[in-house]
Amino acid sequence: MKRIYLLSVLGILTALASVVNNMFSPAMPDLVNTFGIEASTAQLGLTASLLGLALGQVIIGPLSDRLGRRGPLLASMVLLALASMASLIAPSLSLLLGLRVVQGLSAGGGIVIARSMASDMSQGNELIKTLAFINVFNGLFPIFTPMAGGALTQAMGWQGPMLGTTIVAVVLCVACLFVPESLPTERRVTTSAVATMSLFNKVFHNHTCLYTILHQGAALAVLFGNIALTPFLVVRCGYSPSTIGYALGANGIFTALGAGSAAAMGSGERGMRICSTGLLASGIVMSVVLLGGMPFWCYEVVISLMLFFVGVTLTSSSGRAMDSARAQAGTASALLGAVGFVVGALVAPLMGLGNLMTSAAVVYVVAAVLNALFTHLSNRG
Secondary structure, three states: OHHHHHHHHHHHHHOHHHHHHHOOHHHHHHHHHHHOOOHHHHOHHHHHHHHHHHHHHHHHHHHHHHHOOHHHHHHHHHHHHHHHHHHOOOOOHHHHHHHHHHHHHHHHHHHHHHHHHHHHHOOHHHHHHHHHHHHHHHHHHHHHHHHHHHHHHHHHOOHHHHHHHHHHHHHHHHHHHHOOOOOOHHHOOOOOHHHHHOHHHHHHOOHHHHHHHHHHHHHHHHHHHHHHHHHHHHHHOOOOHHHHHHHHHHHHHHHHHHHHHHHHHOOHHHHHHHHHHHHHHHHHHHHHHHHOOOOHHHHHHHHHHHHHHHHHHHHHHHHHHHHHOHHHHHHHHHHHHHHHHHHHHHHHHHOOOOOHHHHHHHHHHHHHHHHHHHHHHHHHO
8 A cells, every 4th residue: 555655645746737737728719818928929828847857857857866755746736835825926927937946846856756756766667667557647637638728717717727837736745744754865976966967967968768759749748838839729619628628638648548548558669659659640640630621520530549648658658768867767757858858948839839720730849750760769778
């Protein structure tokens, strides 16, 4: 029971990006109306949290290799709770965007430490199985958080999702009090904080790890592109904010199925190959759907298939990257998360530029091509 509790908490922690982003996504059209801004400006709320998520992992991941996992984890959750409470009463868009960065930074700490703790506890195929269990949460939360965000937005406006994030953060503050330290003192990095950051150099020179991380980053461009695109695509079709949540939630089912199926596909390398092939084929079909102006249900069918393959690689590439850089697990975990969120931060505003359908088609196809390229390079080591 203790292991199930621990893995469940770690699973929720790895899903914090969904709490911070997917729950917020249905509120973006309401931000447009409330603050009188353009869609691309509202999407900066997503960009801000994604940049924070990347920054939090880059800073907190290496520090957790030096200080241990539990202390930085508790500090991150307290900061997330405080930033979320403050966002409820943010009087301006600029302050809200600043708090979104802090939300992302603290959530990023929880994510990177959760992955690092999983690596501390297991390795090889056992690590793949552990990550498969954890990543089921990472797939399930995108089902429920946008639905909750849509319902809360319908009831309270953009402050509704902020209240939802606050509740999750407070619950995690309590839950993490019962999470034990997973990195013994004798296994911690003993260099200075500045020298600890140099661990990134070792990961950069580990080509298998680096290209595996970039492979996952390209796949996550599809995930974050969908989060940024769907709210405005739904509104364009004349549906309500709650429909945004249902659409994103339906997509999340397929991400969860992919994450849970990865262990059955064998090694992380094989899972990556399956992902790259599937994304490339479905990405081409998606470009036809978008550029051809096909109905919304056609988009939903194809994006759900693409997100299944994204779910596969969330488990497969994470396991392979962490396994190939075991001596710098926290640092590799930080880079793994940071790259994906930086990609997401770049993709979100791109989805709102120019013609909505054309921009989305280009982003999805480029992401699929890069995903396949990095798979090939990772196999060359």
